[in-house]
Amino acid sequence: QQQVKQSPQSLIVQKGGISIINCAYENTAFDYFPWYQQFPGKGPALLIAIRPDVSEKKEGRFTISFNKSAKQFSLHIMDSQPGDSATYFCAASMWYSNTGKLIFGQGTTLQVKP
Amino acid sequence: DGGITQSPKYLFRKEGQNVTLSCEQNLNHDAMYWYRQDPGQGLRLIYYSQIVNDFQKGDIAEGYSVSREKKESFPLTVTSAQKNPTAFYLCASSIEGTSGRYETQYFGPGTRLLVL
Numbered sequence: 001q002q003q004v005k006q007s008p009q010s011l012i013v014q015k016g017g018i019s020i021i022n023c024a025y026e027n028t029a030f031d032y033f034p035w036y037q038q039f040p041g042k043g044p045a046l047l048i049a050i051r052p053d054v055s056e057k058k059e060g061r062f063t064i065s066f067n068k069s070a071k072q073f074s075l076h077i078m079d080s081q082p083g084d085s086a087t088y089f090c091a092a093s094m095w096y097s098n099t100g101k102l103i104f105g106q107g108t109t110l111q112v113k114p
Numbered sequence: 115d116g117g118i119t120q121s122p123k124y125l126f127r128k129e130g131q132n133v134t135l136s137c138e139q140n141l142n143h144d145a146m147y148w149y150r151q152d153p154g155q156g157l158r159l160i161y162y163s164q165i166v167n168d169f170q171k172g173d174i175a176e177g178y179s180v181s182r183e184k185k186e187s188f189p190l191t192v193t194s195a196q197k198n199p200t201a202f203y204l205c206a207s208s209i210e211g212t213s214g215r216y217e218t219q220y221f222g223p224g225t226r227l228l229v230l
Contacts, residue, residue, distance in 0.1 A: 009154065032217055043118075043204050043221030044157070089156060093217075099164060100145050100208045100216025101172070104156040 002027060004092050006105025013112050019077040021108045023090035026071065030092040034102070035064065035075050038087045047088070048075070080112045117141065118222035120205050125227045127192065127199060135190045135225045137205030144209060145216050146188035150174060151202040151224075160203075163188055164216075192227060200229050 006023045013019045023033075034049035050057045050064040050073065057064045063076040077084055087109050091102040118139045127133045137146065145164045149157040159172030163182040177196025182188050192199045203226075206219040 006156070032215070034217070041224070043206075043223050045221065046218050049217065095215065098215055099162065099170070100147070100219065101159060101162065102157075102219060104149075104158075106154060106156045 002103055004090060004103050004105045006090050006108060008108060009106065010109045011111070013080045013110065015080065015082060015112055015114050017080050017112075019080045019084070019110055019112070020074055021088055021090070021110070022072065022074045023105050024070075024072045025092050025103075027092075027094070028071070029094045030103075031095045032093045033064070033066065033073050034091050034093075035062075036089045036091065036104075038089065038107075040086075044089060077110075080110075082112045082114050085110055085112050118205060118207055118220055120203075120222035120225050122225060123223070125225055126230050127227060128230050130194045132191055132193050133227070135192070135203055135205075135227070137188045137190065137222060138186055139188075139205075139207045139220075139222075140186060141207055141209070141220065142185070143207035143220070144185070145207060146182070147206040147208070147219060148172075148178075148180065148188070148190045149204045149206065151204055157204065160190065199227055202226050 004025050035047045036044035037047045038044040048059050061078045066073045087107050090105040121136045147162040148160040161180040163169035179191045204224045205222045208216040208219045
């Protein structure tokens with residue numbers, strides 16, 4: 001119940017295309033859902049995050065779509081660029097613990113071809 | 115220039131040896147975390163600490179130990195009891211936001227541990 005399941009494991013997209021990465025969770029106590037971006041040999045960095053009181057959040061070319069009833073959320077990268085090639089992790093945390101503990105998905109390696 | 119530093123970048127461990135990974139932050143963050151990253155498994159929490167002299171086990175604490183003697187520092191020791199230590203180790207820190215919650219985690223550049 002503590003898991004966050006992420007798919008696909010890897011993704012290849014042409015430049016200018018839309019990249020979509022999906023995550024699903026079981027624990028309804030999760031109430032904060034960030035996405036992290038990691039370049040090879042580097043630490044992850046926060047990309048965008050959402051709370052369940054909204055169904056969508058957009059920042060530039062990056063959009064999170066959130067479906068509370070289905071317990072699913074997804075990252076959409078519009079107009080994908082070669083510089084977006086990285087590993088993306090979804091994550092979730094619970095409000096009541098307030099430890100900041102994040103449960104991460106398994107990661108998706110995105111390659112954007114020029 | 116604020117941030118999180120981890121050293122060394124690469125570390126080699128011999129059989130039966132304990133090794134210590136350094137993590138320092140000058141962000142004045144209260145909370146610090148250690149994660150282990152293996153291919154295809156995402157990031158798994160080893161230990162975390164929210165205040166000095168206190169820390170809690172994460173999901174995979176066996177074979178690891180930590181200390182938090184200073185707010186800025188959270189070193190991780192990989193003991194000889196950890197039978198499969200080869201991985202990429204990431205340190206992170208966080209601070210309570212305006213929501214009163216720890217949300218954004220800021221990660222260091224990582225240490226890659228290899229077994230000889």
